Amino acid sequence: MYANKFGRFMLGLYSRKTATACGGLQSTAGRSGFSWTAVCKQRTLWLQRSACLNTRKNTVPCHVRARSASQTTVDPDEVRRFQSLASKWWDEQGEFAALHAMNDLRVPFIRDNLLNVHRVRHPGKPLRGLRILDVGCGGGLLTEPLGRLGANVLGIDPVGDSIGTAQLHSSIDPDLCERVCYRASTLEELAAEEDEAEEEQGAGQFDAVVASEVVEHLADLETFAFCCNQVLKLGGSLFITTINKTNVSYALGIVVAEQLLRIVPSGTHDWDKFISPVELERLLESNGFSVQSVQGMLYNPVSGAWSWTDSTAINYALHAVKVRDDPHTEQAGGSSPHPEDHHAAATHG
Numbered sequence: 287m288y289a290n291k292f293g294r295f296m297l298g299l300y301s302r303k304t305a306t307a308c309g310g311l312q313s314t315a316g317r318s319g320f321s322w323t324a325v326c327k328q329r330t331l332w333l334q335r336s337a338c339l340n341t342r343k344n345t346v347p348c349h350v351r352a353r354s355a356s357q358t359t360v361d362p363d364e365v366r367r368f369q370s371l372a373s374k375w376w377d378e379q380g381e382f383a384a385l386h387a388m389n390d391l392r393v394p395f396i397r398d399n400l401l402n403v404h405r406v407r408h409p410g411k412p413l414r415g416l417r418i419l420d421v422g423c424g425g426g427l428l429t430e431p432l433g434r435l436g437a438n439v440l441g442i443d444p445v446g447d448s449i450g451t452a453q454l455h456s457s458i459d460p461d462l463c464e465r466v467c468y469r470a471s472t473l474e475e476l477a478a479e480e481d482e483a484e485e486e487q488g489a490g491q492f493d494a495v496v497a498s499e500v501v502e503h504l505a506d507l508e509t510f511a512f513c514c515n516q517v518l519k520l521g522g523s524l525f526i527t528t529i530n531k532t533n534v535s536y537a538l539g540i541v542v543a544e545q546l547l548r549i550v551p552s553g554t555h556d557w558d559k560f561i562s563p564v565e566l567e568r569l570l571e572s573n574g575f576s577v578q579s580v581q582g583m584l585y586n587p588v589s590g591a592w593s594w595t596d597s598t599a600i601n602y603a604l605h606a607v608k609v610r611d612d613p614h615t616e617q618a619g620g621s622s623p624h625p626e627d628h629h630a631a632a633t634h635g
């Protein structure tokens with residue numbers, strides 16, 4: 287899928303069949319179009335949250351228990367698909383070639399924004415002392431370079447075989463063994479553990495959460511955003527790269543790639559699972575984040591390289607900062623804890 291040159295250009299434009307296997311529920315957050323199921327689901331969520339605010343002294347917070355029982359980011363079709371690719375992660379010319387190439391943009395994007403926020407300097411290992419969670423790490427293509435920059439990185443992915451590939455690959459480099467570790471887990475499982483630990487220790491433990499080319503594969507973005515808040519420290523950073531929901535992404539990703547050129551099987555892409563920067567920003571702000579910057583990214587299928595662009599019409603990278611511990615005590619409009627670092631969002635495609 288990523289091997290074909292045009293397919294690489296389409297990186298992220300591919301998507302997965304709708305999450306009907308997941309109890310028939312569609313994702314409810316940041317998606318356009320009316321769905322009665324989604325409305326019911328949102329109302330259930332709202333009721334769960336309201337009940338939670340009234341019962342704050344529970345040993346395990348009720349929103350976590352409620353979400354653990356009924357909310358999941360996992361789309362079983364996605365897991366099956368990535369399971370079949372789990373041995374391919376480190377083939378630089380293979381299915382994931384474009385993800386290897388994307389490191390040229392996303393690693394400096396994460397590093398520089400973290401250095402802006404934390405204002406610490408460790409020559410050679412600039413991210414030393416920071417704890418990063420790489421959600422949907424796959425084979426560790428992004429986890430490893432973040433570890434090499436000095437961060438302690440936990441990579442999680444629901445696909446056990448991908449975690450096996452990541453562990454095997456990082457074990458080759460003794461420098462990484464100390465700082466990089468992997469776990470076959472979902473974000474919501476980790477958040478539930480965090481919440482139990484929080485009772486004793488305080489707020490979330492990570493300085494940054496990274497989800498690169500992942501959100502377009504999730505069954506429930508609301509749960510994702512909520513759990514990101516749960517696992518992050520106040521002032522911690524969230525980095526997302528994903529695909530916009532535009533006519534261009536529909537034309538190239540579905541009409542051209544699937545129906546005209548048949549580069550990927552018809553029905554592979556689900557445009558409904560793409561999300562615009564504006565929708566993503568709204569979702570994050572309602573979950574306790576302040577978006578700091580949005581940058582467009584462009585893939586050149588001839589050179590195989592990525593570059594920054596003013597347009598977010600196809601791919602984009604987003605940096606947000608957690609500004610509230612409890613997303614539900616106050617709605618969007620909270621100010622950044624680092625106002626001097628607040629950059630105007632780039633043009634939204």
Ligand SMILES: C[S@@+](CC[C@H](N)C(=O)[O-])C[C@H]1O[C@@H](n2cnc3c(N)ncnc32)[C@H](O)[C@@H]1O
Pocket residue numbers: 359360361364365368385421422423424425426427428442443444445448472473497498499500503504505
């Ligand atoms: C396109 S790959 C990106 C991998 C990695 N982030 C990178 O950029 O190299 C998408 C990854 O998301 C993972 N994924 C799918 N559903 C997920 C979920 N509910 N939670 C976390 N990761 C998930 C897949 O297993 C896969 O490894």
